[in-house]
Amino acid sequence: MTDQIVTPFRSESHNHKRCVTDAMALAEERCARRGARLTRIRRRVLELIWSRHEPVKAYDLLDQLREEHRGAAPPTIYRALDFLLAEGLIHRIESLNAYIGCGDPSHPHLGQFLICERCNAVAEMDDDDIRDLLAHKAALQGFHVNWQTIEINGVCPSCRAIPNGTVSGNETDTPADRCR
Amino acid sequence: MTDQIVTPFRSESHNHKRCVTDAMALAEERCARRGARLTRIRRRVLELIWSRHEPVKAYDLLDQLREEHRGAAPPTIYRALDFLLAEGLIHRIESLNAYIGCGDPSHPHLGQFLICERCNAVAEMDDDDIRDLLAHKAALQGFHVNWQTIEINGVCPSCRAIPNGTVSGNETDTPADRCR
DNA sequence: TTGTCACATGTTATTCTATTGCAAACAATG
């Protein structure tokens, strides 16, 4: 059985700099192989998304991009996001209107997401059992499945270890800063 | 085993007038029992949603409400929707930014939605197998589930029966008008 | 080298979705 966890929750040992460069390398490689043009803007947007390692809003990306790229406007971001989605390099989280890096761009997949409502961390699964059960249940209704949106909200293991009322103080930290 | 289909796809025999009045009666009853105030606006919004019997956008509802209620503004609609969501009388479809009547408001539930991308018809399931499998898979990651968003896009049985390129002519009809 | 074509980006405006904040109206209760 293959590993059905594409992006696990980050552990204490997570080397984030390495994580970003690895993801970028995979992206470069995949685009090269497919003849897709990972331009400067597109590359930079992907890098900004991976740097955060949590769901990022389009206008947050726009603000960041503007700091280094005067003239960036909403279409700049949305075009880059569309490209990255089409290439399977990121996923869109519907319930958050946000985008997150895909941990396994090697093959197109739907993904199922575990979203921590305390720290915003997201783990990505690509679980055949889930996909197949949904397809099966749909088929019982005579329904043909093209796409599945599966987003599970709750509390990640790290946050469960923290007493409920506890507040970490800085609510703008990234997941790794708050969740251990 | 209980019936896990809350709102099936509409059949030819669907009596839509009856369907709406039934849904309204259930809503009245549930609100009365819970001491929730189903005011004129809230009742009317619910009725508008059920009348369409497919996912409806907030601003569509606003337009309709304005025709009979001058002074209706975005907050008017969103407050009504918030109330109806809180009472479990409607569901929100995240992937469409739209709202749909709940076929079984008797108990709170998550719901899994089959969304036809041809005719917009939606069937609602409340399937324990799906819910439990997702909870199980999440638990394997140490994740505690509070909420599940499950939206399945594809082609409903009625539309599958229609040759692919066929267009029914009037794309603004309701699902029942087009899907048989 | 130049022309051409496809693709990518710049630019401005607009549409769609949703919330905030405060005032006025209303309904239930003592």
Add this chain to the structure above:
DNA sequence: CATTGTTTGCAATAGAATAACATGTGACAA
């Protein structure tokens, strides 16, 4: 009647995404 909590009215604004058209750029062939 007075009080209290809830609901609605109203104006403004925030947030998410797209449309339409102009301009730039890179690869390839003539």
